[in-house]
Amino acid sequence: MAVETTIPTTASTSLGPAANEKDADKLRFIDEVIANADAVQEKVLAEILSQKRPSTSRSTSLAVPPTVPPLRLRSPCSGTSAGEWKLMPTIKEELDLRQLLYSLLIPVMNLYVPGLNKGKALHFYFVKSETRTPGGLLARPVLTSYYKSEHFKSRPYDPYNAITSPTHAILCADSFQSMYVQMLCGLLHRLEVLRVGAIFASCLLHAIRFLQLHWEELARDIAAGSLSPKITDASRGAPNDVHRVRLLRVLLRLNLRPMCKPSEVSYTIMSNMAYFEFLPLELAATCKGDGDVHLVDLARVEGGKEYELVITTYLGLYRYRVGDILRVTGFHNAAPQFRFVRRKNMLLSVESDKTDQAELQKAVESASRLLEPYNATVVEYTSHAFTKTIPGHYVIYWELLVKGSPQGMMPGGEVMERCCLAMEEELNTVYRQSRVADGSIGPLEIRLVRGGTFEELMDNAISRGASINQYKVPR
Known part of the structure; x- marks a missing residue:
């Protein structure tokens, strides 16, 4: 995967003049946590370890590889991008940390x-x-x-x-x-x-x-x-x-720059919330939970590189691999800023091709522009690698909304064929090679579903334990 070579940085060492004195206290707290990210992380780790074991040395306590606890009980706890429900441990003090984090949002927004x-x-x-x-x-x-x-x-x-x-x-x-x-x-x-x-x-x-x-x-x-x-x-x-x-x-x-374009959003991890480590993406695929994996501390990640997030929390999770792939986009003071790339193993693949969610989104956006003359838009979509036939092919499910006429005529077959071609033109070279030169991937197919289908999909997920706050259509 291509990595950005130009890393934007924030020149200012402070967030800016506060709107009021109450905000000033919060902004000073953010600046202090960011400026002393490594020291704060060492203090957090010492506090976590002191709950269960006498050693508080960072070097000795982290001499074991990351583990993946079997926390896969089906529960009404939060859903994930991968569509799996996980039962996470929690303690009363967690609410205090959450409330602290929520209290920082408005002071930052007031700057803009x-x-x-x-x-x-x-x-x-x-x-x-x-x-x-x-x-x-x-x-x-x-x-x-x-x-x-x-x-x-x-x-x-x-x-x-x-x-x-x-x-x-x-x-x-x-x-x-x-x-x-x-x-x-x-x-x-x-x-x-x-x-x-x-x-x-x-x-x-x-x-x-x-x-x-x-x-x-x-x-x-x-x-x-x-x-x-x-x-x-x-x-x-x-x-x-x-x-x-x-x-x-x-x-x-x-997000310390809430008014930036959605495509430019990066997040600064608050180093006082948990102990954060990062597994370089090139090692993530081969790491099985044993052996030396060379995890990187929060303050030592490299700009432009991609990592899998690993956390140790006050709640009892020890070196838990969250499954989020993040890219370092820059730094604010000593704290790195990250952009969410995708969920681990969330790829559309038939053969050797690998299409992630960001690439699929770009392809859908490109193809959907062909619907504009028909006053139609893509309300929701999902995808599936259909491999029951040879060759296999991508199936993309679209729910359309025709403006001014919800029950009106949908764009015809010729238009949808052009949309299929437009999507394929936006996919990566490995896909196009397999599709055109090798013939190992069949033509991409778009299937239209009736209005309200994705609402019903969400209702079904909620009835089985998903949270409406965090439910996302599996792409």
Whole structure:
């Protein structure tokens, strides 16, 4: 894989002038953690090791290779990009670390966007129902733990975090009812809403899609002063918001440059959150958990190189291979900045070809431009390497939306054939060699699915334990 040779760096040693003294304290904390990343990491490791073993020496404690704990119990904890649910250990102190990280977001945003303390925010938050492990331990996502904690429910008023969503709607485990009520309250306060957001971008995209599908019902509720009979739980305990309808006529990372282009987003890992190590990508494929693997410390990664993230946490994970592949894009003071590349082993492959998610996304974007004359867009997509025939071939599933006519005619077969060719032209040289010269890969195929298919896919995943906050369509 090609590696960037020009590494952008941040010339300034501080983040900038704070909007107020409260922000100044937070920004000074960020600067200190970043400027002393290696020292902070050594302190974190010593604290983690002191919980279980007498030795706190970095050199002696890390003399064993990374391991992969068998944490693959199916649970309602967070879903991953690979579509696997994992049961992670957690402790009470984790909420304190999370709250600290969340408190750093607004001070950074205030450097770039003035007026965040004005008006209200339509922020979408969700919880999941709780389950018990075979041993009787409570199992629930970390965000659910936070929203159900007094940290969140008894939070003091903060003009920067004045949200339209009532707490009871957030704490409703039924994702449809929770989304419906939060969207309804946002529409009711629409003249005060100045910003919209969610913890994860995928959740915000889901909210936009939800509005496309249910805007007529929401509008009827507002006009009629009624509430949909589908809402049986999420409106309880929210008299100042949802019941007003009847009275009317109704992680782990920090982006220090939040206004940059999405394609340029890099994250700075806060070195006080856990102990971070990095496995060079060229060694990741052969590392099986034994032998000398030459892990690299946070402060010693090299610009332009790609690594697999390995973490040791306060929660009991020891040298856990997360599965994220990161590229070092630059440095802020002594702290490296990373760009997420892909999930490990998440590749589309028929033969010797290897197509990652970023390359597939680029190909879909290129092909979808051919749909513009038909007022059609690709709402969602996923892919599959079909190998039941010889030669095998890529199958790409598209859900389209025709603007102005949701039930209208979709682009014809000739247009879709051109889209297939456009996608193939964007794929790598190994694919094109196998496709054209060798004939070992068959023609790429695009299959159109009916509207709402990916919504149903998400609902099915949520019913099996996925979190709506973190669910992402498997590409």
